[in-house]
Amino acid sequence: QQPVQSPQAVILREGEDAVINCSSSKALYSVHWYRQKHGEAPVFLMILLKGGEQKGHEKISASFNEKKQQSSLYLTASQLSYSGTYFCAPPRSGNTGKLIFGQGTTLQVKP
Amino acid sequence: DVKVTQSSRYLVKRTGEKVFLECVQDMDHENMFWYRQDPGLGLRLIYFSYDVKMKEKGDIPEGYSVSREKKERFSLILESASTNQTSMYLCASSGVLKANYGYTFGSGTRLTVV
Numbered sequence: 001q002q003p004v005q006s007p008q009a010v011i012l013r014e015g016e017d018a019v020i021n022c023s024s025s026k027a028l029y030s031v032h033w034y035r036q037k038h039g040e041a042p043v044f045l046m047i048l049l050k051g052g053e054q055k056g057h058e059k060i061s062a063s064f065n066e067k068k069q070q071s072s073l074y075l076t077a078s079q080l081s082y083s084g085t086y087f088c089a090p091p092r093s094g095n096t097g098k099l100i101f102g103q104g105t106t107l108q109v110k111p
Numbered sequence: 112d113v114k115v116t117q118s119s120r121y122l123v124k125r126t127g128e129k130v131f132l133e134c135v136q137d138m139d140h141e142n143m144f145w146y147r148q149d150p151g152l153g154l155r156l157i158y159f160s161y162d163v164k165m166k167e168k169g170d171i172p173e174g175y176s177v178s179r180e181k182k183e184r185f186s187l188i189l190e191s192a193s194t195n196q197t198s199m200y201l202c203a204s205s206g207v208l209k210a211n212y213g214y215t216f217g218s219g220t221r222l223t224v225v
Contacts, residue, residue, distance in 0.1 A: 002153065032213055032214075034213075034214075040218065041216035041217060041218045041219055042154070042201070042214075042216050043216070044213030044214060044215070047213065087153060087154065089154075097142055097212070098144075098156065098159055099214065100156070101146075101153045101154040102153055103151060103152060103153040
């Protein structure tokens with residue numbers, strides 16, 4: 001089942017912080033996060049692993065909530081280059097390497 | 112620089128035509144995927160291949176087929192194009208079946224069926 005992202009869209013000023021949530025009906029054991037700029041391919045940002053370890057981006061972090069049914073992506077001190085659509089993508093059942101993508105959150109950072 | 116290459120950036124086809132979308136990766140990845148992307152729906156998996164000649168249906172396989180004759184190439188075929196297949200098509204690849212590796216995407220093919 002497709003994870004649900006919130007908010008659908010957010011507008012920020014440069015330097016502000018943002019949080020994007022990704023909710024699942026089942027416990028999440030890992031979550032991939034991707035960013036897609038307008039007219040470009042999605043680009044892998046990071047993986048959040050079940051123990052809370054993160055692999056990927058230096059300036060963007062993520063966490064699970066207590067029940068591990070929600071992951072949150074944190075963008076601190078946002079830059080203009082952070083604008084784009086963010087997708088969370090947990091693996092489908094089992095460790096198959098097949099991801100199921102959320103519907104996306106559009107982030108716009110203004111000067 | 113490693114990459115996934117999709118043969119066409121834009122395509123316009125007529126209803127009923129057979130359409131081939133090609134994808135080539137140079138990373139020696141086992142897994143390859145075809146997604147379609149529509150506004151508000153995110154990325155939906157059409158087909159997945161985990162090895163040469165091996166394929167699995169995704170969430171929306173109807174009206175599509177795939178071919179993987181060589182490890183580096185994964186083709187999506189629209190048997191008889193229809194207007195509801197107008198969409199952005201994204202190819203991706205990843206390494207061995209592990210959930211801890213990210214996908215590498217191609218730049219997409221925007222298909223319009225008229």
